[in-house]
Amino acid sequence: MYEQYFQHFNKIVPLTPEEEEVIKPYLRVKKLRKKQYFLQDGDVCKAAAFVTSGMLRQYVVDESGHEKIIQFAAEGWSVADLYSMLTGEPSIYNIDAIEDSEIIIIDKHAQDELTQKLRKFETYSRIQITGAYVALQRRLTAMNSLTVEERYEEFIKRYPQIAQRVPQHMIASYLGLTPETLSRIRSRMFARS
Amino acid sequence: MYEQYFQHFNKIVPLTPEEEEVIKPYLRVKKLRKKQYFLQDGDVCKAAAFVTSGMLRQYVVDESGHEKIIQFAAEGWSVADLYSMLTGEPSIYNIDAIEDSEIIIIDKHAQDELTQKLRKFETYSRIQITGAYVALQRRLTAMNSLTVEERYEEFIKRYPQIAQRVPQHMIASYLGLTPETLSRIRSRMFARS
DNA sequence: CGATTTTTTGAATCATATCAACGTACGTGG
């Protein structure tokens, strides 16, 4: 049931079987169908999702109704609105499944208790969030210092499995472009190669 | 000497005087003059800086030689290239002082040892990095979903003390604009109010 | 004060967005 989660956990912080048993009662599996929300704009985020199959996306909707994708979460990734979870304020994000998916849910209360109870859980959390921070900083840097084309190339190189599974207009949104522009970028790239 | 650092630490995780004594030997004060580097592009980042006075900035230089500011760090903030620090790879960032500054340096080795030795240090680190992650995600969201003008307004509202102390062209760089564009945005804003 | 940095303004250019139309693929229900 939870093999994938613990496999990931053990790669970062090795656990004894007993420790796994401590964690297990706090976990919960859930299936999401394509387009089903995990978190909806306006609600308070009360849990994090670890994706074991399928893919989720996190996005905001701007004033003119356009979806801006902030993050994809495929197998092995976690997603949540930490800001909302920490402050208790309503989230500005939506998180939904873009494929039929299976996730492991760890709610806020479980996280707090596990962090307190099991030092390895805190260590795992710290290392996880540090990695997420580093990735985000790199992404922001790319946004500010690379051309659109370089950003697209970097994306498909870095996340080939996502690039192949996700509709192109979502990649455009993730890169901060309109679908039309990405389409043109691509045709320019193919013309040159 | 280290009051400011511990004051900040205690607000997040209260320490006993004995615990403070454990940490102290790992800390080091350093003064930086305006324009002095803390980290230079191509070097490996071996320490984090906690700013006690003055201000630092973190930036990349793009192919055409333009500086793109990724982050400001005023009093009470920390700055480092975590990616370089974790992987040991050369940094793509520069970090330098934009005012005469005083920082507390905690090098990688100190961080590793303190994290191991003192659980509260690990907790502090986790909470700190989580806050930084949340701030960065909000910033990325703003970049993708707000107009230039809204981003500028949000910036001066959120960081009034930085907005007042820093030259305008650096704010432009932080917001992903040219100085000319920011100047025009401002005159449009003042014209309307 | 003079030198340097910063900000402003103008004109031309460039990149991306927008709007609209079309073609295609896909999957769902009849």
Place this chain on the structure above:
DNA sequence: CCACGTACGTTGATATGATTCAAAAAATCG
């Protein structure tokens, strides 16, 4: 299993907003 509807991608024409380059004005520093 076919047909229809919806979602997706492409292409073209035009509009918009930001950049670039150049120069001057203003502010700051030593």
